[in-house]
Amino acid sequence: MRDVAVIGAGLTRFGERWEHGLRELIAEAGMQAIMDANIESKDIQIVYGSTMASGRFVGQEHLAALLADQMGFKNVPAVRVENACASGGSAVRQGYIAVASGMYDIAVIGGVEKMTDVTTAEATTALGGAGDQEWELAQGITFPGLYALIANRHMHEYKTTEEQMASVAVKNHRNAIKNKYAQFHKEITIDEVLKSKIVSDPLKVLDCSPISDGAAVIVLAPLESAKKYNDTPIKIAASAQASDTLALADRDSLTELKATRLAGRDAYAKARLKPTDINVAEVHDCFTIAEILAMEDLDFYGKGKAAKAIEDGETEINGKISINTSGGLKGCGHPVGATGVKQIAEIVTQLRGEAGERQVAGAEVGLTHNVGGSGATAVVHILNRVN
Amino acid sequence: MERASASLWRRINERYNLVGNKCENCGRIYFPKRIVCRQCGRKTKMTETKLSGNGKVYAVTKIRVPAQAFKDSAPYTVAVVELEEGPRVEGHVVDAGNGEVKIGTKVHSVFRKMHADGEEGLIYYHFKFEPV
Numbered sequence: 001m002r003d004v005a006v007i008g009a010g011l012t013r014f015g016e017r018w019e020h021g022l023r024e025l026i027a028e029a030g031m032q033a034i035m036d037a038n039i040e041s042k043d044i045q046i047v048y049g050s051t052m053a054s055g056r057f058v059g060q061e062h063l064a065a066l067l068a069d070q071m072g073f074k075n076v077p078a079v080r081v082e083n084a085c086a087s088g089g090s091a092v093r094q095g096y097i098a099v100a101s102g103m104y105d106i107a108v109i110g111g112v113e114k115m116t117d118v119t120t121a122e123a124t125t126a127l128g129g130a131g132d133q134e135w136e137l138a139q140g141i142t143f144p145g146l147y148a149l150i151a152n153r154h155m156h157e158y159k160t161t162e163e164q165m166a167s168v169a170v171k172n173h174r175n176a177i178k179n180k181y182a183q184f185h186k187e188i189t190i191d192e193v194l195k196s197k198i199v200s201d202p203l204k205v206l207d208c209s210p211i212s213d214g215a216a217v218i219v220l221a222p223l224e225s226a227k228k229y230n231d232t233p234i235k236i237a238a239s240a241q242a243s244d245t246l247a248l249a250d251r252d253s254l255t256e257l258k259a260t261r262l263a264g265r266d267a268y269a270k271a272r273l274k275p276t277d278i279n280v281a282e283v284h285d286c287f288t289i290a291e292i293l294a295m296e297d298l299d300f301y302g303k304g305k306a307a308k309a310i311e312d313g314e315t316e317i318n319g320k321i322s323i324n325t326s327g328g329l330k331g332c333g334h335p336v337g338a339t340g341v342k343q344i345a346e347i348v349t350q351l352r353g354e355a356g357e358r359q360v361a362g363a364e365v366g367l368t369h370n371v372g373g374s375g376a377t378a379v380v381h382i383l384n385r386v387n
Numbered sequence: 388m389e390r391a392s393a394s395l396w397r398r399i400n401e402r403y404n405l406v407g408n409k410c411e412n413c414g415r416i417y418f419p420k421r422i423v424c425r426q427c428g429r430k431t432k433m434t435e436t437k438l439s440g441n442g443k444v445y446a447v448t449k450i451r452v453p454a455q456a457f458k459d460s461a462p463y464t465v466a467v468v469e470l471e472e473g474p475r476v477e478g479h480v481v482d483a484g485n486g487e488v489k490i491g492t493k494v495h496s497v498f499r500k501m502h503a504d505g506e507e508g509l510i511y512y513h514f515k516f517e518p519v
């Protein structure tokens with residue numbers, strides 16, 4: 001195994017992109033990524049394409065070959081990776097394995113989702129497929145419904161409040177204002193979150209990440225040759241992943257995502273780092289309660305301690321640990337298949353020191369955390385600056 | 388969520404009668420049924436077992452923005468119910484009257500209509516829960 005670095009990243013603006021289809025989105029992000037990596041199309045040896053439900057959203061399967069072709073990478077091997085909302089992170093991990101193994105030198109990972117061509121009810125149904133179709137979706141238990149059950153139990157066990165959950169959304173919207181790729185550029189208040197329409201008690205519209213279009217692309221290379229392409233390659237110090245039951249009811253605990261816990265601890269061990277070494281992290285805040293769980297399950301806070309810390313501002317940019325500087329899924333948007341790749345792009349931007357107004361001072365080590373479904377998949381990457 | 392009727396029929400015993408299974412090797416009871424015991428792997432020895440349907444609410448929510456097939460029944464209350472035999476199951480909670488369904492509320496299973504594929508389509512039935 002050899003060390004792997006991210007040498008390029010590209011994003012589209014997230015949000016309702018009615019003027020662009022799936023293929024234009026990926027081409028836009030792909031072009032940026034290869035310019036950023038300072039490589040030619042012919043240098044690309046393999047492509048991993050991630051999308052959760054392009055078949056449901058736009059009727060298009062066989063995505064990886066389409067993405068590779070649209071990005072201008074002729075005839076390269078291309079593989080689609082689908083792991084629900086963790087498709088992007090899982091695809092990054094496959095690219096990492098391909099380069100680390102020595103089988104390929106330059107790998108491109110492109111994540112995309114085009115979600116706004118369908119109605120909210122159709123999108124809700126498509127996303128419901130991330131849970132257990134036979135025992136959750138078939139009973140009309142939606143995705144927000146699953147996280148609402150988690151929130152209900154977390155409030156019961158740890159006295160977590162709706163205000164504390166709302167503070168996650170407020171923070172992430174505030175961060176998104178400083179990100180030109182973000183879906184939302186509007187500050188919101190705790191009161192607005194609490195008064196927004198209830199989706200599934202206790203979660204309101206403003207506790208939920210939005211339906212979004214968007215794409216994200218990164219380029220990986222062996223660390224030993226990365227400087228050839230890029231002055232500030234960012235090393236992938238660890239790549240870890242775990243799975244769990246699809247159905248929420250089958251898990252021992254509803255208030256801990258065990259897959260996150262296991263992937264996180266594996267990643268810290270592989271990188272030989274502790275949670276306190278992380279300066280900046282993009283965690284999977286598909287719902288506000290999910291960010292609270294992530295902060296606990298990634299060992300940044302003890303169980304039941306994260307909600308108050310977030311409310312107290314400890315996870316603001318340049319706080320004790322800077323969380324979701326991009327705006328997260330909540331503020332930046334959540335084009336499902338793109339999200340896990342975008343998280344890597346944001347950490348790369350931070351570690352290069354190129355995040356402008358949202359820059360975390362002296363950021364050396366970053367982490368990404370991407371969850372599929374209600375926690376049946378978790379992927380954690382740790383990245384660091386190479387000095 | 389229109390599905391082929393075979394996917395309905397093959398689960399009827401579970402969905403109508405709350406039949407799960409038990410691993411005779413370790414004693415663990417599963418609902419829904421599994422072929423392979425999560426603890427025993429190749430030593431799994433499963434037999435069917437009918438569950439009492441008695442349990443208590445472990446977590447609960449009221450879904451107000453429904454999935455497509457449930458747009459006429461929203462809002463509906465959904466819970467994770469811990470059955471007295473051990474397994475937890477997800478299901479609707481109905482007929483709560485004005486009483487609040489909350490964590491700890493005792494429930495038992497009932498047989499109810501779940502939804503229909505349009506006015507003349509297949510009607511789906513399922514166990515649901517009702518406060519005791």
Ligand SMILES: [Zn+2]
Nearest residue numbers: 410413424427
């Ligand atoms: Zn067993």
